Amino acid sequence: RATMTAGGVDDAEVAAAHRESIEAEKAMVDALRKDGTFERVRKALIARCVADGGVRAKVAELVDASETLRQRGAAGAKFEELVDRLREEVEKDVMVTFADKAWELMTDERGEVGGMIAEAVQKRLGER
Numbered sequence: 001r002a003t004m005t006a007g008g009v010d011d012a013e014v015a016a017a018h019r020e021s022i023e024a025e026k027a028m029v030d031a032l033r034k035d036g037t038f039e040r041v042r043k044a045l046i047a048r049c050v051a052d053g054g055v056r057a058k059v060a061e062l063v064d065a066s067e068t069l070r071q072r073g074a075a076g077a078k079f080e081e082l083v084d085r086l087r088e089e090v091e092k093d094v095m096v097t098f099a100d101k102a103w104e105l106m107t108d109e110r111g112e113v114g115g116m117i118a119e120a121v122q123k124r125l126g127e128r
Contacts, residue, residue, distance in 0.1 A: 037120040049101045058097045062090040
């Protein structure tokens with residue numbers, strides 16, 4: 001027995017369409033992974049984020065403001081210990097900055113990375 005939504009649409013039809021959409025997305029992602037698009041996008045994202053002046057400035061700002069580096073005895077600490085403490089202190093903020101920039105790059109279809117993604121998806125859609 002079919003149930004209808006308030007708009008008169010069959011719930012089973014809506015659920016089936018949703019499942020089909022999810023399967024299509026999974027197939028697209030799998031195809032992009034297999035053809036190397038994900039790896040190319042990953043490399044481009046890392047290169048662009050590392051080269052970005054805003055990301056570099058934020059990392060420099062975080063390091064400059066570091067409590068770890070200002071602590072008494074920091075100059076005499078072992079390098080590995082100092083790096084570990086600094087990483088623990090700033091890692092979350094660095095990752096947020098990096099992720100924000102990566103998202104900006106991926107969602108700009110006119111930019112290199114976003115364009116690469118949009119082009120690969122359009123190509124795949126055209127192959128259907």
